[in-house]
Amino acid sequence: MEFLNHDILIVGGGGAGLRASIAIGEENPQLSVGVISKVYPMRSHTISAEGGAAAVIKANDSLDAHARDTITGSDWLADQDAVEAFVNEAPKEMIQLEHWGCPWSREPDGHVAVRPFGGMKIERTWFAADKTGFHMLHALFQTSLKYNNVTRYDEWFVTRLLVDDGRVQGVAAIELRTGQVRAIGGKAVILCTGGAGRIFPFTTNAAIKTGDGMALAYRVGVPLKDMEFVQYHPTGLPGTGILITEAARGEGGILVNKDGYRYLQDYNLGQPLDVRDPRHPQKASMELGPRDRLSQAFMKEVEKGRTIKLETAVGPVDVVHLDVRHLGEEKINKKIPFVRELAKNYAGIDPVYEPIPVRPVVHYMMGGVSTNIEGATIVPGLFAAGECACVSINGANRLGSNSLTELLVFGARAARSAVKFAADHPQINKDALIAQAEDEQRQITQRWFQKDGSETIAAIRLELNKTMEAGCGIYRSEESLKKTCDDIRKLKERYHNVGISDKSISFNTELTAAIELGFMLDTAEAVAFSALARQESRGSHQRTDFAKRDDEKYLKHSLAYRTDGDPRIEYLDVVITKWPPAERVYGQQTS
Numbered sequence: 001m002e003f004l005n006h007d008i009l010i011v012g013g014g015g016a017g018l019r020a021s022i023a024i025g026e027e028n029p030q031l032s033v034g035v036i037s038k039v040y041p042m043r044s045h046t047i048s049a050e051g052g053a054a055a056v057i058k059a060n061d062s063l064d065a066h067a068r069d070t071i072t073g074s075d076w077l078a079d080q081d082a083v084e085a086f087v088n089e090a091p092k093e094m095i096q097l098e099h100w101g102c103p104w105s106r107e108p109d110g111h112v113a114v115r116p117f118g119g120m121k122i123e124r125t126w127f128a129a130d131k132t133g134f135h136m137l138h139a140l141f142q143t144s145l146k147y148n149n150v151t152r153y154d155e156w157f158v159t160r161l162l163v164d165d166g167r168v169q170g171v172a173a174i175e176l177r178t179g180q181v182r183a184i185g186g187k188a189v190i191l192c193t194g195g196a197g198r199i200f201p202f203t204t205n206a207a208i209k210t211g212d213g214m215a216l217a218y219r220v221g222v223p224l225k226d227m228e229f230v231q232y233h234p235t236g237l238p239g240t241g242i243l244i245t246e247a248a249r250g251e252g253g254i255l256v257n258k259d260g261y262r263y264l265q266d267y268n269l270g271q272p273l274d275v276r277d278p279r280h281p282q283k284a285s286m287e288l289g290p291r292d293r294l295s296q297a298f299m300k301e302v303e304k305g306r307t308i309k310l311e312t313a314v315g316p317v318d319v320v321h322l323d324v325r326h327l328g329e330e331k332i333n334k335k336i337p338f339v340r341e342l343a344k345n346y347a348g349i350d351p352v353y354e355p356i357p358v359r360p361v362v363h364y365m366m367g368g369v370s371t372n373i374e375g376a377t378i379v380p381g382l383f384a385a386g387e388c389a390c391v392s393i394n395g396a397n398r399l400g401s402n403s404l405t406e407l408l409v410f411g412a413r414a415a416r417s418a419v420k421f422a423a424d425h426p427q428i429n430k431d432a433l434i435a436q437a438e439d440e441q442r443q444i445t446q447r448w449f450q451k452d453g454s455e456t457i458a459a460i461r462l463e464l465n466k467t468m469e470a471g472c473g474i475y476r477s478e479e480s481l482k483k484t485c486d487d488i489r490k491l492k493e494r495y496h497n498v499g500i501s502d503k504s505i506s507f508n509t510e511l512t513a514a515i516e517l518g519f520m521l522d523t524a525e526a527v528a529f530s531a532l533a534r535q536e537s538r539g540s541h542q543r544t545d546f547a548k549r550d551d552e553k554y555l556k557h558s559l560a561y562r563t564d565g566d567p568r569i570e571y572l573d574v575v576i577t578k579w580p581p582a583e584r585v586y587g588q589q590t591s
């Protein structure tokens with residue numbers, strides 16, 4: 001088998017992966033880097049981020065305030081040393097991105113414009129209209145092209161991490177064009193594979209977000225941290241799950257129920273007075289509470305029978321209305337043009353004239369591959385950054401707009417530590433890596449091409465989606481979670497009998513979907529079992545049978561380790577530096 005080799009491998013060409021590749025060039029342009037991505041990098045999910053990226057820039061803001069908001073938002077489950085590093089390095093990264101060509105929107109006086117975002121008590125979300133991810137990813141991509149040391153493997157699909165002598169030393173990947181498994185060696189490997197929203201039925205996440213990197217790490221003994229914390233975004237389009245960005249509310253949009261009533265005023269959500277700006281009274285609205293609280297308020301409205309029943313292609317769903325009509329056509333076109341475009345194309349509604357039907361949809365995984373503050377996992381040679389990683393700055397609930405900045409800060413940090421690691425570990429065992437990749441090729445051939453199965457990918461994926469939403473959604477209980485864990489056990493059994501009907505070699509998307517389903521089952525298992533073990537309610541993890549936060553027992557990260565049976569759940573202390581746990585209050589709405 002042909003052997004490809006680099007100093008450092010990056011799996012993922014989204015925001016985290018591209019930032020990491022640039023950081024290696026900045027550290028040492030002599031190092032050779034391989035960037036492997038199952039899609040062309042510009043098709044990574046980062047491209048679809050709309051609302052913005054948070055970093056302190058205004059004179060009335062401070063690093064301390066950004067850290068405090070992030071930690072409060074996390075319901076005190078974020079590691080505070082990681083949050084401090086994050087807020088300190090964020091402004092430099094954002095300014096640098098402008099120098100690389102990212103066109104941040106401006107105030108009339110030329111200053112960088114910032115918009116309010118949920119749970120941020122001061123406006124600090126930078127944006128490029130409502131296509132922030134698109135512009136960020138382009139700026140990163142074009143900058144990465146400057147470094148001749150980067151070799152890209154576009155449309156290569158990583159199926160296995162290659163481990164020798166207890167160290168990750170490369171990956172096995174299918175070159176999708178030829179259908180062949182290749183061995184690629186690297187002294188260090190950085191996973192930047194993004195989230196796993198696709199384990200749920202209603203999600204804003206692209207179809208490629210199937211938890212691959214999380215499962216790859218889990219399979220070589222790295223624990224997945226805080227997987228029970230799954231973020232629902234309160235405003236997705238019903239049916240498709242397409243995101244209507246929080247910027248719509250940041251710019252003044254309001255949420256109303258079937259009676260036209262701003263129901264959030266009943267749920268103790270609101271912004272403290274320090275952001276009240278008399279020129280923009282809407283900015284103080286309770287619509288800018290944190291995402292977990294808004295999604296929970298929606299469920300309470302469903303219980304009270306105050307939501308609207310809407311017929312969709314997937315059956316009747318409960319929705320509320322997001323109303324931006326009062327902003328006027330000019331502001332909508334200038335500040336949130338993409339919201340108008342999406343609502344028109346996917347809901348048949350022009351938000352200038354009609355309210356948009358919305359419902360909570362799965363958006364983001366707070367949990368992921370457990371790393372330290374430098375992006376290193378417990379398995380030497382393996383690093384992770386971006387949404388697939390859990391450093392953790394997001395704890396039990398991420399604040400909107402912290403993620404894009406996290407990609408930059410921790411993509412770069414993981415890269416710097418991988419550079420050091422590679423320098424200290426110059427040898428890799430080529431023969432052992434080739435043997436493992438040959439084994440992977442053999443297994444794929446036997447499992448998928450020489451065997452037929454009685455089960456289909458679609459049936460198992462659908463059942464997985466259903467049981468995740470039913471048992472592991474916005475509200476959970478021991479009963480619902482036990483059922484979901486049980487269902488996943490059975491689905492994993494049935495997965496052994498999945499077969500594919502397309503036996504072609506080149507760009508076999510049925511094959512990749514089948515392998516992705518395996519990654520999804522592993523990721524889902526870690527989510528459900530971690531949720532069952534955490535007998536408290538914190539942030540996005542709300543247990544109807546344990547309604548209160550329990551700091552005595554659970555001010556801890558969960559760690560899910562893969563075993564031959566159910567995952568083993570252990571706990572790890574949260575790092576507290578300056579901000580002792582307190583009650584998470586968002587003030588009383590008064591407007």
Ligand SMILES: Cc1cc2nc3c(=O)[nH]c(=O)nc-3n(C[C@H](O)[C@H](O)[C@H](O)COP(=O)(O)OP(=O)(O)OC[C@H]3O[C@@H](n4cnc5c(N)ncnc54)[C@H](O)[C@@H]3O)c2cc1C
Nearest residue numbers: 012013014015016038046051052158194386387401403404
């Ligand atoms: C619709 C939407 C809007 C959002 N808006 C915002 C926002 O306004 N602000 C904010 O802060 N956050 C936002 N987020 C969250 C944020 O965009 C994501 O968390 C972030 O972009 C993830 O970046 P990433 O680099 O970690 O992964 P991604 O951008 O998802 O990239 C993952 C990469 O990994 C590769 N990959 C995965 N598996 C494999 C494999 N097996 N083999 C090879 N390659 C693989 C993929 O090809 C891809 O290149 C939004 C998310 C969504 C879904």
